[in-house]
Amino acid sequence: MFEILKEDIRTVFAKDPAARSTLEVLTCYPGLHALWLHRLAHFLWQHKLRLLARFLSHLSRFFTGIEIHPGAIIGRRFFIDHGAGVVIGETSEIGDDVLLYQGVVLGGTTTEKKKRHPTLGNNVVLGAGAIALGPITIGDNARIGSGSVVIKAVPAGVTVVGVPGRSVEDRHKPILELDHGKLPDPIAEAIRLVLREQDKLEERLNQLEKQCGVRAPGDKLEKQRKQMEQELAEKEE
Numbered sequence: 153m154f155e156i157l158k159e160d161i162r163t164v165f166a167k168d169p170a171a172r173s174t175l176e177v178l179t180c181y182p183g184l185h186a187l188w189l190h191r192l193a194h195f196l197w198q199h200k201l202r203l204l205a206r207f208l209s210h211l212s213r214f215f216t217g218i219e220i221h222p223g224a225i226i227g228r229r230f231f232i233d234h235g236a237g238v239v240i241g242e243t244s245e246i247g248d249d250v251l252l253y254q255g256v257v258l259g260g261t262t263t264e265k266k267k268r269h270p271t272l273g274n275n276v277v278l279g280a281g282a283i284a285l286g287p288i289t290i291g292d293n294a295r296i297g298s299g300s301v302v303i304k305a306v307p308a309g310v311t312v313v314g315v316p317g318r319s320v321e322d323r324h325k326p327i328l329e330l331d332h333g334k335l336p337d338p339i340a341e342a343i344r345l346v347l348r349e350q351d352k353l354e355e356r357l358n359q360l361e362k363q364c365g366v367r368a369p370g371d372k373l374e375k376q377r378k379q380m381e382q383e384l385a386e387k388e389e
Contacts, residue, residue: 156228160184163229167251182216183232193222224258227274232256234280241269247292248274255281261303262286273308 164177164184171177177184189212196205205222213219217236220226224240227248232238234254240246243266244258256278260268270284273291279298284290291308302317310319 157188159229160187163231167231168233182218183235183238186212186216186218186220186232186235186238187226187230189216190220190222190224190226193220194224194226197222224269226250243267243287244269245271247272247276250275251277253278253280253282253298257283257285259283259285270302 161174161177164181165171193205193208209220209222218232218238220240221242223242224244226246229249230246232252237255238252239257241258241260250272258270262268267287271289275293276290278296281299282296284302286303288305290306293309294306295311296302297313300313300317301315302312306312312319
């Protein structure tokens with residue numbers, strides 16, 4: 153038991169650069185407090201002391217702002233950064249080395265008494281405000297971008313962004329756990345595709361106009377278009 157507690161403390165130091173001392177971690181990290189209280193509540197839940205388990209998890213929610221149902225299964229080296237607003241449902245299953253940020257929800261989509269919450273593999277990261285709904289599986293090493301809503305299974309090693317969540321292929325350098333601002337944007341990719349297609353059409357139209365001797369008026373939207381392309385290029389860097 154003490155080894156697990158020590159491992160939890162080491163996990164905080166490993167995943168939060170703001171942690172400066174063991175005393176600070178023990179007194180000022182609601183994610184750690186919520187995890188420890190959940191382990192006790194989960195023990196009570198497994199031994200059929202359901203009301204006591206729910207009451208303990210309710211107290212944990214009151215003091216930490218994190219709601220973890222005592223029936224949820226959580227692996228080792230789990231860490232909730234900041235923690236406010238995190239909700240983990242009853243039938244959620246979380247693997248090892250998982251990292252959640254504030255506002256994450258692992259929610260259910262049915263009132264039936266069956267598996268209705270997500271299953272997270274090992275080394276999964278869910279960014280701030282990310283929501284996963286239903287009995288879906290998020291594979292090992294997956295990354296869910298901030299504010300994304302995931303309603304379908306996510307393969308291992310895939311990055312998902314958007315509402316609803318879409319798998320994206322990142323063409324840049326590998327993304328660190330904290331670099332949510334560098335996640336690829338499928339909406340921006342779609343806009344770039346439209347702009348490239350428009351360039352081709354304009355080029356063909358200009359050629360036809362020259363052949364017919366037609367003088368086309370200036371493009372009043374050219375300035376706005378260049379500004380949009382510049383913003384997209386800056387976002388991509």
